[in-house]
Amino acid sequence: MNSVVRKSMLSVAGLVMSGGVVAGPAVAAYAAPAQAKPVTANKSDKGAKGERSARFDYQAQPNFYYCGPASTRIALSAEGKTVSQDELAAKLGTTENGTDSAIDITRVLNEYTGGKYKTTEIRDDVATKEQVERLRADVKTAVDAGRPVVANILGGALDIDGVEHSYPGHYLTVVEYKNDGNTVLIADPASPNEPTYWMDVTELANWIAGRGYSS
DSSP: OOHHHHHHHHHHSOOEEETTEEEOOBOOSOOOOTTOOOEEEOOOSOOSTTOEEOOEEEOOOSSTTOHHHHHHHHHHHTTTOOOOHHHHHHHHTOBTTBBOOHHHHHHHHHHHHTSOOOEEEOOSSSOOHHHHHHHHHHHHHHHHTTOOEEEEEEEEEEOTTSOEEEEEEEEEEEEEEEGGGTEEEEEOTTOTTSOEEEEEHHHHHHHHTTSEEEO
């Protein structure tokens, strides 16, 4: 984790309490074409030992503030549900200020999945070992059930290739894991040129720190 970048982002981003979960609007600094084409990822749900993936359809967010609806749509595609980002934005209460918190993501995911999702927060600025392990276990449980995880992140983080991804608040979807959950594949709706990338689960936990995730 690039702690300097993360701390600088935390110092300027207002974090608020919403329903007991640390939350904050997520607005990605990105604007895709108005009608971004879906990218279908027909991934096998069975891999080698310690690996598993959920089937999903990737679709980029069409503007700078639809990361919440786009990530939710990616997660729901694993359930075979095709829901427009506009419909999801209306249900999430998404505005140009973004989507308020992981609580909203969980609420809308549960509306379409019959209550399969829960919200987990990481209250600290840096995730503890216990919080990292909880995220790893939650990703494994969810993906094993064919259910992607939607994460609310803040600041900067490095993928396993050393590329930094940085946002002033954002949502993205975890769709696959390997190395027994220690490495996770992220579907990032704000990154159509690199729609997926691998990240260490500890790095992801620290990226989520101060916010929460739906699994």
